[in-house]
Amino acid sequence: MSKFFVLASLVFLAACGPTAASDNFGTGDANGGGGGGGGGGGGGGGGSNCATSTVNAMQSPLDIYIMLDQSQSMTESVAGGGTKWSAVTGALSSFVTQPNLTGFSVGLQYFGLPDGTGFGDSCTASDYAIASVEIAALPGVASAISTSIAGHTPTTSTPTSAALQGAVDHAKAWAGSHAGHVTAVVLATDGEPTECDTSLANINAIASAAWAGTPKVATFVIGVGSSLSNLNGIAAAGGTTSAFLVDTGGNVNQQFLAAMNAIRNSASCTYQIPLPTGGGTVDYTQVNVVFTPNGGSQITIPNVANKMACPASGNGWYYDNPTTPTSIVLCETTCGSVQTSGVVQITLGCDTVIL
Secondary structure (H helix, E strand, O other): OOOOOOOOOEEEOOOOOOOOOOOOOOOOOOOOOOHHHOOOOOOOOOOOOOOOEEEEOOEOOEEEEEEEEOEHHHHOEOOOOOEHHHHHHHHHHHHHOOOOOOOEEEEEEEEOOEOOOOOOEOOOHHHHOOOOEEEEEOOOOHHHHHHHHHOOOOOEOOOHHHHHHHHHHHHHHHHHOOOOOEEEEEEEEOOOOOOOOOOHHHHHHHHHHHHHOOOOOEEEEEEEOOOOOOHHHHHHHOOOOOOEEEOOOOOHHHHHHHHHHHHHHHHOOEEEOOOOOOOOOOOOOOEEEEEEOOOOOOEEEOEOOOHHHOOOOOOOEEEOOOOOOOEEEEOHHHHHHHOOOOEEEEEEOOOOOEO
């Protein structure tokens, strides 16, 4: 992702004019016309002629806390040679040493961890809420992550519930002291829970509470192996729809790296909501997202109620929290298209164009 921290520039424009919502995504011009009535067509809804201010969208910094399974089953062999552990940790090392990761921070912890008695793995969430490598900006933290991985060997069982609770607790504490950041957990595991609370419903509830809470923390899940479809429940509860499932009969290293990059891409299409140019509070019913592709006409992206309301094709955006918004999130289909070229802007003062 190459568009973190786009320099915000405010442009004061004219007073507000008439508005129009639409049910299609159009390609209107800067004054809201065109596009067959969609997304800014007709009367200036979502265009710039009624806007009181326009801001070049500033992407929110992305911070993730990785909870990595170090259970004994990670020593199982995979296609092409090596083990699940070597393939996954190799992919993590490759991920954190990629170029162009400015504005992206990563932390790391493992599960299980010793329970302190020498007789098993800890079922205490607070043990997992202490990072092995604290969340810090890349590329600087990359060497610490690689060094940490080199000092671990998979020998434990799978206390998923305690590990996930500790991960979201750490992420929520981090998010609380890093306002304006997007904070997420990545749970990477090769199997079902084997100890502590093994109820999938209860584990899903941990992810659900983190997603519904304030500050909001999403849970992404990467499953390494076969028969891991139950992990989809954790991901869905955590606001990320479904798990990334890595087939050990294929190139595990490549698949895991692709999953991490997909997480980075999807989580990074989150933008800060600008304040009005003249001060005061934001009217969340008068916010629009406008995209201008290189060499193309301005496009007003319509608002949808939430992530589940995103269209399967076409475009949309939603607030991270519909009652108390803190950021703007692009739907996945829109995220991919706007990151190739062009400029994303946030306008204030025109009635929100709604899909």
